[in-house]
Amino acid sequence: MPKKKNALEAINDAVEVAGEERRRLAETIVRETMEQAPDEPGELTVDTANRLLHELRVHQIELEMQNNELRRSQQGLEKSRTLFFELYNLAPVGYVTLNEKGMIVGANFTFAAMVDATMSTILAKPFSQFVCHDDQDIYYCWEKNLRKKNAPHTCELRLEKKDGTQFWIHMVANLTRDADGKVVIRVVVSDISELKKTEHELAAANRTIEETSKAKSIFLANMSHELRTPLNTIIGFSEVLQDELFGPLNAKQMTFVENILNSGRHLLSLINDILDISKVEAQKMTLELDRINLADICKGTVAAFSEKARKKEVTLSYSFDPTLVDVPIVADGRKIKQILYNLVDNGIKFNHSQGSVSISVQKDSDIAIPAGLKIIVEDTGIGIADEDQEKLFLPFSQLAQSYYDRQTEGTGLGLALTKHLVELHGGRILLQSDPGQGSRFTILLPLNRHEPGNG
């Protein structure tokens, strides 16, 4: 039906005309389109009238449906506008749009509230006007980098309110083009004053911790001095007596002197352990690297503990991979010795009579530390329960206390220190142990890490 289509088209064309005008226009359109119709019958028969009436009703319903659709889309628009207002203007962050010259061409209310200014005093102003004097350079660099890289970019700086109050913000932005194709910079501005405050508080707290730690170091150095002075007397005179420099001792006297000497030396080793662990904690422990003869150190360790092992009836042995004999090993010899001493000492201490402690040095094929060295110290002692194993390497740990309490002396520092010394060399210490089955400490050391000109 071409007539009706024409009429609808005309209506569509006239959609923008409002009110009575629309009505008049509609009537004109009806008249014109009716007159145009060549096959329109001259008389109005009942049939024709009914048909027209029917069509009019259909029209009316169609129009109402269209009307509803329009109303709905208008409501939708209204909702979108509210949503936009809430999302943009009342967002919990500031939004600013800058033009190519850094002028503010748009901002949300949150930003206006941040700088405590009305929209009219913000728009068309350079953003730099709100940046505090000391941070202008930061802003300048940020803007420059933004243009250069054409990628989202962030920075932290201080803005200034009208009254001169400064506050920290974090800015993130990207360079894009608006609907007209002009370059614009869209910036998200977040107030990070609280964060900065926390940062400052943390820094202050850290300073306090550093000062405390320094005071602790000084205290330890002094304590070490105060303890060493009388120990010097105890150990020195015991040695002189034991060596019978001033005349012979009887058997009982000799035993007593030996007891004094052993206790004195034990006290000394405790002081040294405490001092070492505090050095590690203060990060003052450094390595004195040199070519070392590891086989000699192992041999020396076995010799140093042979007496102690003999008394406890523990067999002490060591093996050295022959392929390693000519391999240069660079490490801190004194500290490697300390590691071995600690492990062997523990191995004997926590052993049964007729038990054994063995040191074994091998080439390590572990892929984690390639071309490394493996030192294994294994004992047949009391072993360590699974749940205690991870606590074992912590200084002054509860385990260390209960572990050492009963039968053996010690500070519980030895293994913590050993772990630190291994790690200082870039290595790792592993423990395999079952209660009653003994313990196996494996030290993995990188071989060429410290080799001058070779690693």
Next chain:
Amino acid sequence: MTPIILVVEDNDMNRLLMVEVLRHYGYEVLEASNGAQALLLTRQHPIDLIIMDMQMPIMNGYETIKVLRSDARTAGIKIIAVTSFALDEEKNRILATGVDVFVPKPIDTRTFSKLVKQILDRSNNAPFEGGREQ
């Protein structure tokens, strides 16, 4: 001729220990309990070696060594520095004074007499580290 050794140490018992051990090995030993006393003795006796504790009241080891080294009459006396401060900073500070050897406390009476002999026999003044194995 018997070498003359001056032991400078403020702790009476530690001083007694060193004096007794050195006398046992046949040295002639003088003693002082602070740097000022030590300086006085160096003016009165031809001293070959000084065992110097670094921490002392009245005049400590650092001040004493400075005076000794700046005076032509005493600049050549060999010095073994003894300290009970075990931190590395202390060790470096002592070696910087130009002493012959640095020995941490407690001293090992068994190796100490050997060290003394070694230093007395030495003609050059290159410092090296000695003392007890820890």
